[in-house]
Amino acid sequence: MQHRNNYTEIEDFLADESFHLWVCxxxxxxxxxxxxxxNSNRAKLVEEARLWLLAMKTPDTDLSSEAVQNALEATWMKIETKEENKNAVTQPVLKLWKNQWFRKVAAILVIGLLSGWFYSQHFGTKNSALTxxxxxxxxxxxxVEQTNNSDKPQIIxxxxxxxxxxxxxxxxxxPKIFVGNxxxxxxxxxGFFEISKNPQKPFFVFANEIVTKVVGTSFKIKAYANQPNIEVVVRTGKVKVRSNQLIANAKDELIVLLPNQALRFVRKNLIFNKITDITQDESLSHSTSxxxxxxxxxxxxxxxxxxxxIEQAYLVKIDFPQEKLKDCYLTTSLGxxxxxxxxxIICKSLGNNSSYEMNGNQIIIISDGCN
Structure with a gap:
């Protein structure tokens, strides 16, 4: 890690894979x-490297070289004017501008700015949030869309x-009600999913670049738009995972996962990595809920x-008649x-007209005691 203390050029940062992961x-x-x-001086160099790396991530277009050159010159004049107005030190900037590599990267940046509409129309499906x-x-x-803007999990x-x-x-x-087959x-x-069994009506979870198919099981999917990977971890049952057909260049393969197995979809390379024992994967072990x-x-x-x-597992609050149920014991499997x-199942086992009500993360048990 200490080798980066010797970085003095933008190229040094662009050649570092961990820098790519951090920026992108x-x-x-x-x-x-x-x-x-x-270090403040170091921060300036890092920021320059970050900007050029982001510029290099923009797609190519069919813009003519003349259009690119004109846009590049106009953009650079604005940059120089802004720098002068801010009383910035222009010599390092001009020195970079004379560098052929720097000019190429700047051209890429301008192409990216000019091709925003083109990119959104032709490459939008590669963006996970857009997917x-x-x-x-x-x-x-x-x-119906449910968004969790709180700092705690919500049960749906x-x-x-x-x-x-x-x-x-x-x-x-x-959907409010599932229709069709x-x-x-x-x-x-x-999200952590627990799916009701229905072999005649399979359940699909579309999570940006991947699709997970189940019949009845429990599993976790982690598919944040701003993270490098998507993960599927199976607790019980069996799931099948494939890439979303909207994602271009992704391999068309179907991965089957069993309990205590996982899959990691690497966005950078559009590949699946199957993990047959989640206890052997440090990242998955530490993120187990x-x-x-x-x-x-x-x-x-x-x-x-x-x-x-149940309260510990789902982070819910259960109110129940403690005095009436204090001598009630159950033997059951709820895995x-x-x-x-x-x-x-619990209410049926208790009998005596036992029932429950759910309101978000609040659960109320109504019972006159156990049989």
Whole structure:
């Protein structure tokens, strides 16, 4: 890591893979931000390198060389004028301008600015955020979009009884009622899914560049638009994952995942990396949530303890008549059931007209005691 202390040219930064990850995908495992802020002169050089790297990421167009040259000269005159007005030091800038490599990169930057409309029309589907929006616009089922702008996960119950634990800074679009012979939802961000079993009506999760198909199982998808990878982690059951057909140049392959297996889709190379044992992957091990760790196999366990386990897993609040249920013990298996189904099974086991009500992350158990 210390070798970058010797970086003196923009080319040095552009040749560093970790610098690319930081600038393009906000992956700062090498502490670039902290290192940059240690020195003001260093910060200026890093900022220049960052701008040229972003410029080099713009697509080519069919603009004529004359149009590019005219735009380049006009843009550079504006840059020089702005620098002079700010009393900036122009000599280093002029020195860079005389550098042939620098002029080429600047030309790329101008091409990118001039081709914004062209890029949005012809390359927009490669942008993961746009992919989510396009998928929604193509759907004619009248979708409801749930956005989690809070700092805590939110539980969403779908019309088929499936449940989704939606993480902060995430959004999920789904129909009020599933119609036809398929169930489709759309995710941008992170969610833990528990799907009601229905072999005649498979469930699809469209998460930007990938599509996950299940019949009835529990799994996590992490598909933030500004991160370098998309991850699918299976807790129970089996899922099938393929690339979204809107993504050009992605390999058309189908990956099957079983419990404790995962898949990482690398956006940079558009490739799938299958992980057969998630405990051997440090990144996945550290990101495992509570709901993925807890077990739901109960043998003669106080119902109050079962409710506590559910609260920990789903980050919900359960109110129940503690005095009436204090002597109630249950033996049940709730491993791969969605949250509503778990609650139904518990209430049915308790008997005595037991029922539940859900309002967001608040759950109320109504019961006169156990049988």
């Amino acid at each position: 995908f906000k992956d700062d495992q090498q502490d670039w931000e902290e290192w940059t802020l240690e 989510y929006n396009e998928l929604i616009n193509e759907n004619d089922e009248g979708l 119950t779908l019309s088929d009884g499936s449940s989704v634990l939606l993480q902060p800074n995430s959004k999920l679009s789904y 398929e169930r489709k939802v759309y995710l941008s961000g992170e 509570t709901i993925e760790q807890l077990g739901f196999e109960f043998t003669d366990i106080p119902v109050a303890q079962i409710f506590k386990t 791969d059931q969605p949250l509503p189904e778990k609650l139904k």
